[in-house]
Amino acid sequence: MATAKVLFSILASLLVLEQALALATFDTDTVCIWGEDNCQIHGDNLTLILNQWSGAAVKGTKEFLFGYVSKRIKLVPDNSAAVVTTYYASSPWVSTENDTHDEIDFEFLGNVTGEPYTIHTNIFVNGIGNKEEQFKPWFDPTSDYHNYTIFWSPYVVVWSIDDIVLRVFKNNEDKGIPFPKTRPMTVYSSIWNADDWACQGGQVKTNWTHQPFIARYLNYEDSVCLWTGTNSIQDCSAVTPENWYMAPQFRQLAPSQIDNMNDVRSYYMIYDYCSDTKRFNGAMPQEC
Structure with missing residues (x-):
């Protein structure tokens, strides 16, 4: 993979990023779209x-093309087997029969008490995903809040936890690899039961004696280019002070960040x- 080469860092210049961030709130920037009784926004x-x-599921009120979104999350503690908590950005689904949506995922797959969560990441372009990377947390994601960030620019998508980059997906359209850059996205969060697959391949089911399962979110931040129509495809890709994510310092990791x-x-x-x-019968995806 390209992680050891010229990559990107959303944290290359903390000063620039802090100046660009805008504090959103769940109260003003989020609405419940499923399980109203199970959504609590304060x-x-x-x-x-x-x-x-x-x-339960919530959806952001902003449509955007490129930028930075961040939430602090404390996951379901104890026995969370087959409970999936999510945080992702997605463009609208127009049709399941002709799916062309783009999506950038964080999914947190629960486990039995004492076993680690699985941090699941994926990216969909034109409705096609199959680019999963999974991690064990190097911290307890249930005892305190941790900062999960998604950065998206015309050059790269980056997933980070507590300022540590997990994964980078570069724009390699010149090699014929699709990259999301024309469909506006919205931020979502949800919690749901997936005991047909989420815990040890579906072998471990949800233990409902431990309900309710509760995930908590804090400190919603974003700095994004708001979608105003198809003109945003060009406007949000322009090199301007407002489009801070286009600056050179956000395209390459520092050596210490590469090491981490x-x-x-x-x-x-x-x-x-x-x-x-x-999985791919030897015909590996081109970006690999």
């Missing part, structure tokens, strides 16, 4: 609840689609 606090009757990312990938990565030769 200022900059969001609580999502899963029980036997329903899960490589350490995480070496010691905590548990699945990489680019290493799964059986």
